[in-house]
Amino acid sequence: MPAPRFLQLSDVAEVLNISANQVYALVRRGDIPAVKIGGRGQWRVESSELEKYIERLYTETKQFIDTHPFGEEAEVSGSEDVRS
Incomplete structure (x- = not known):
């Protein structure tokens, strides 16, 4: 059976692992068209x-990471500070 074209807010909440109230807020703000x-x-x-919406989140997250590096260097320097 094919996946349904339309999802209830509770289904969206399950996919995103957030509450139905949070999904409703995303819909009301226009973040997720409904x-x-x-x-x-x-x-x-x-x-x-x-x-x-999920793809936009991935894109926004990548852009954030690219402009706010906090990779291994930050972890290593942070761990050195703890030891000293």
Whole structure:
């Protein structure tokens, strides 16, 4: 069976390993595009939009790491400070 096109906020929360309230906040801020469906106005996130959001997070994280190096050098110098 193919993966569903639209996900409930609880499904998105499970994928991202965060609470449904956190997902709702991301939707309300516009970080994750979503639509309201049905008479009760239940939120749904398209699977492809969730994947785009995750890719944006990877890109933003890489850019942050590239501009704020904290790799082995920082760990080594930090450990030397502890020993002295």
